[in-house]
Amino acid sequence: MPLLPLVLLSGIAIGELPETSSPPSAAPAVAPAYAEDGSLLRPEGFEEWVFVGASLGLSYSPHKAEYGDEFFHNVYLDRRAYEHYVRKGEFPEKSMLAMSVYKQASKAEGPAKLQGSFEGEFVSLEVAVKDSERFEEGWAYFDFSGGETQKRTAKPFAREKCYNCHAEHASEDNVFVQFYPVLRRLKADAPNESE
Numbered sequence: 001m002p003l004l005p006l007v008l009l010s011g012i013a014i015g016e017l018p019e020t021s022s023p024p025s026a027a028p029a030v031a032p033a034y035a036e037d038g039s040l041l042r043p044e045g046f047e048e049w050v051f052v053g054a055s056l057g058l059s060y061s062p063h064k065a066e067y068g069d070e071f072f073h074n075v076y077l078d079r080r081a082y083e084h085y086v087r088k089g090e091f092p093e094k095s096m097l098a099m100s101v102y103k104q105a106s107k108a109e110g111p112a113k114l115q116g117s118f119e120g121e122f123v124s125l126e127v128a129v130k131d132s133e134r135f136e137e138g139w140a141y142f143d144f145s146g147g148e149t150q151k152r153t154a155k156p157f158a159r160e161k162c163y164n165c166h167a168e169h170a171s172e173d174n175v176f177v178q179f180y181p182v183l184r185r186l187k188a189d190a191p192n193e194s195e
Ligand code: HEC
Pocket: 054, 055, 056, 058, 059, 060, 061, 073, 075, 097, 098, 099, 126, 127, 128, 141, 142, 143, 157, 161, 162, 163, 165, 166, 170, 174, 175, 176, 177, 179
C-alpha cells in the first residue's frame, strides 16, 4: 500500500510548505456583490453554502390561509459567515443568507398512494445581507423572483416590508436562528469564549 502523505507531497519541497500557525480556510470568499445602481447581484452557487434548516408553511402572516399553498423554505448561510459563527457565535459583516422557496407537491402513484409531500415547483430566492456600510439598519432584504424568470439583480426592500418582522421576531441579530437546527445546536454547545 503506498504511503499517502508521500504521494501527496511528491513534487513539493518540504521547505515550501506553508506555516501551519493559521489553519487554511476551505471557504471561498463569498461576499455580497452589487450592481452600479446598488442592486444586489443574485448570489450564484448558494446551494453549496451551509444548509442550516428547512421549514414548511412557516409564517407570521395572518393572511396565510388565503394563499392555500404551504411552501417549503430551505435556508443557507455563506460558508465564511458560518465559520465565523462557529468561532464567535455571531454573524460577521457581509454575512449572506439565502432562502429558496418551493411549492409543496404530492403525487398519486398507482393504487397505493404515495404519502407525504416534496418540494415541487421553484417559487423564489430571497436573500438577507448584513452590510452596515451600505444599509443603515445593517441588514437588507432582497427577492429574486420575477415571474417566469429569476432576476439577476434585486433592490433592497423598504424597512417595513421585511426588516421589521425580522427585527421583532428573529432570535438573534435579525436571523431566525430559533428555526435553524444547525445554528441552534452550535449555540447550545458553544464553548465559553472569553474574548
Ligand atoms: C411577518 C414576518 C416576516 C416578514 C415580513 C419577512 N420575513 Fe423573512 N423570515 C420570516 C421567518 C419566520 C423566517 C424563518 C425561516 C423560514 O421562513 O423558514 C424568515 C427567514 C428569512 C430569510 C432566511 C434568513 C433569516 O434571516 O433568517 C430570508 C433571506 C428572508 N426571510 C427574506 C425576507 C424578505 C426578502 C422579506 C421581505 C420581502 C421578508 N423576509 C419578510 C419572517 C418574515
